[in-house]
Amino acid sequence: MPKATKKAVKKTMPIKTIEPTIVPVAPKKAMNPKIIGLALVVVIIGLLTYKLGPKLVPALVDNRPVTRFELWSRLEKSYGAQALDDMINEKILDKAIADxxxxxxxxxxxxxxxxxxxxxxxxxxxxxxxxxxxxxxxxxxxxxxxxxxxxxxLKDKISPTDDEVKAQFDNGATTTYKDKKFEDVKASITDELKQTKLRDAFLAWFAEVKKTATVKNFGL
Structure with a gap:
């Protein structure tokens, strides 16, 4: 009887399951919003100083800056109240003219x-x-x-009469209008009197207008 042929059997290596090694990663710390904000402010100031240097720092004294903010603060303290009053009056006047x-x-x-x-x-x-x-x-x-x-x-209140013009000339006949003829200076006297009347009439009129305006002045 023929001998039985043995089949070669390949040995297989046992497959080991390799577990992945997980390295714990420390969580990133969130940046403090205040730090971010401060950094942005520094960057913005740097850019502004680079582009607007003379405007932000109008003067240097021994390399020490006089800043625009310092200048504004000084101006506000010295003239701020008057400037604010002027701006309020301008708006009141503009509205009165428009009305x-x-x-x-x-x-x-x-x-x-x-x-x-x-x-x-x-x-x-x-x-x-x-x-x-x-x-x-x-x-x-x-x-x-x-x-x-x-x-x-106010045109009805500011036109001087002929008598007023003549009286003004007579009052200055020996000083301002000495050796001058009335007709030669009549126009200039009329204009002077008109400006005086305009000022007086305006002050009286505007005082009444301000009484009707609603103004909330919160100060500086």
Whole structure:
């Protein structure tokens, strides 16, 4: 009988299951919001200082800065209350003019600006004069517009009579108007009296207007 052939049997290695090693990771600490906020402030200040250096620090004294904030604080303490009152009065006046329906012709404003330009021709020009007073053309236009509107509102109270003009001339006949003819100075006297009447009439009128305005001044 033929011998039985033995089949080669491959031995298999037992497979070990390798358990994954889990290394505990320490949880990240959340950054303190205050620290983040402070860092942002520092970055923003740095950028502003880089781009707006002269505006944020208008002066250096022995390399020590005079900051814009210090300047504003000083100005506020010195002039803040007056400036606030002026701004309140401007808003009251603007509303009173608007309520009265007064509209100023732009041509009249332009005429006054041209007259001022001519007046300051020999002293550096109107723009230089405005700069010295801390004003712009826009500020000047607003002032002229307001003045013309007030004159329109009070026109019935500010025109001097011929008798008032003559009396003013007679009072200064030996001083201001000495050796001058009445007709030569009548126009200038009339204008002076008009401005005086305008000031007095405006103060009286505006005092009454302020009584009707609701103002809440919280101070500085």
């Amino acid at each position: 009265a329906g007064i509209k100023v012709d732009q041509t009249k404003i332009d005429d006054q600006i041209k007259a001022l330009e001519k007046q300051f021709e020999s002293t550096g020009g109107l723009d230089e004069a405005l700069k010295q007073r801390g004003l712009s053309r826009k500020d000047l236009t607003k002032q002229i517009s307001t003045q013309l509107a007030v004159e329109e509102l």
